[in-house]
Amino acid sequence: MLQSPGVLFTVLAFVLVIGPLVFVHEMGHYLAGRWFGVHAEAFSIGFGREVAGFTDKRGTRWKFGWLPLGGYVRFAGDMNPASQPDAAWLALPPEQRARTFQAKPVWQRAIIVAAGPVVNFLLAMLILGGFAVAYGDARTPATVGVVEQGSAAAAAGLRPGDRVVALNGREVEYFEDLASFAKIHPGERVRVDFVRDGAAGSTEAVLGTRRERDRFGNEYRFGRLGVGPSRPVIVPVGLAEAPVVAVRRTGEIVQLMVETLGQIISGRRPISELGGPLQIAKVSGEQLALGPEAFVFLLALVSINLGFINLLPVPMLDGGHLLFYAVEAVRRRPLEPQVQEWAFRGGLAALLALMVLVTFNDLGSFGLWRNLADLIG
Template structure:
């Protein structure tokens, strides 16, 4: 039964996500190759032995292979996996050269190679646009609902009611964007601009590093803002066997007062509850338009903060209601998706850059097992989270493939750029040397991510 659960909850969502994204990527190469008159011999999803396939009327073999961890398009005249000419290419007839990849202009070859990552990017935009048209876009105003005592926001000088207009050089429209920026910059001093009393003020804010462990035992270090969005005190969920469940709180209840004192934000509720473990609290709530009185006793919860200091707080076991969603029409959804994709691009590019500069550890890089875990987790949360994750992975595939590393699309584009400037390709020895370096880098990365996955799988990443 456990195997069936893993298969259904993790392996199947991963295969759906990865197969679709690989198909989209390779379809980009295929479509532009065909448009430029190149004969495509093989369109493969996966590597290794063929499981099944068929030949179309243009002579392309479409097939699924046994190892579903990638795919490729083999074009006529693309001599080998490194896209370098071989002796066979030099002996092609004039008719064959018309449909040969190698004999196309440098601009055509660059367009064919660039099309794969470009379609991954466009796919991310399109599925987000569809999401924003149907389910809507999370849209919480960038207003500080509360400042956590002792947190990064308080240390920087932020106050409740501040409207954040810029953070780390990025214009801000939604609170979700603020959280995204903080997330990727733990321990880094960032410029933040807020609007307060009709005037803009600038501060330096350093997101607090916070180590988070997920249910699979994986640990990640994120930046914490130390401030929360303006959230109404509406109960979004009630945990089983919690103090709230025992008191009779229900989803949709709006807490309007605690011990006779009015509350207007969820953070006010949280502050009172955290400060009163095992203290009887009298709640006044609105339920279906009726005023109801309840008594709840927060349970004791002990933990260690980021500095390792033991702390004890009260908990009643409720969560906030989902953030407000804003549905868009087709055109507005498209432009919202473009903006969201650009935000994800900045986040992904920042993360990749941090890997190269040492600001993010190599152990943070995940491989297929990590992606499978996250695919399953997102699928279990719901279709919204899964589609969002798919867009993020599609975008990551685009950016990684565009890195100027031989063996990747970006490496080919680098060579084509040099060829366009020189008027002729690099010498065969120079290309071979570059491809060997590229292969070493790609294989090294594969070893690192596989090792990280195995460490996560067997819980060797420590406490």
């Protein structure tokens, strides 16, 4: 097991994460388009100048770009980022025009666009379902077995035997739900609803904050209630139940993502926690160094993130296209080209600004700004 991944190892791990996930995402678009009879002109992993590629018998150019930070499928008739047809499209012969993206009804275009994120979620569910079959599913009852002395739980008056049923009104079914909630709310005051000796009770607790440093030097801040179960319960999972567990786990991960994003937007969590490609590369190298199980689990997490982010209703992302298609379905006609054009320009500007921000954060997490400050000082 590697103690500290080097640069080449980290680059390899990053390629092993981003390459397959981008391929799966774009393959979702490609297969949906092919199902509806849309001709794909190009299928690219990476952006920029082509490094290598080939053309198949259907006339699709499969290629690799020199910048491996994404990919795309370019369908016939998809003339620009707003998917607006131009005069060249109108001049196509009818039989050729029928195989273009813009010739398809809005519901088919929506399915083609949504297929990419959907396949990312399906891949994550496949991985999480496999883990459930291999290692079982944690379903420890949310009953307090141990109360740590001096903890938030002790100050709130919780006792062994209390069964926690809700935190801030959110239902708690298993102890793992309790731990996940506490983990992302460090230092916050929460209402704890519990059952003691058959009677319902409620109290408030200010969650403690615990800082941990892993073997790679990364520091994490966690919330902590200060309770533990009597004993963990791991339930075996069969193949028939695995999809159910996978869907539940995926939903829990998405819920955590939405909540932490809301905390950043509201200022309860520092914006410096937003990471970008450099941070993903760093984590990829670390998880690959930890072993195949950790790395495959990271694949599931990044796949969920990729699917979730692409569904955000931001122009230039799949979610932005879906938003325009929803408007088109209601209006029975597309938005005016000028409106779409300005929306996509705004979306591009927002994404570029976000990339600058997360890159700034990534470089800060590597200690660049601290080292520069030390040199200047």
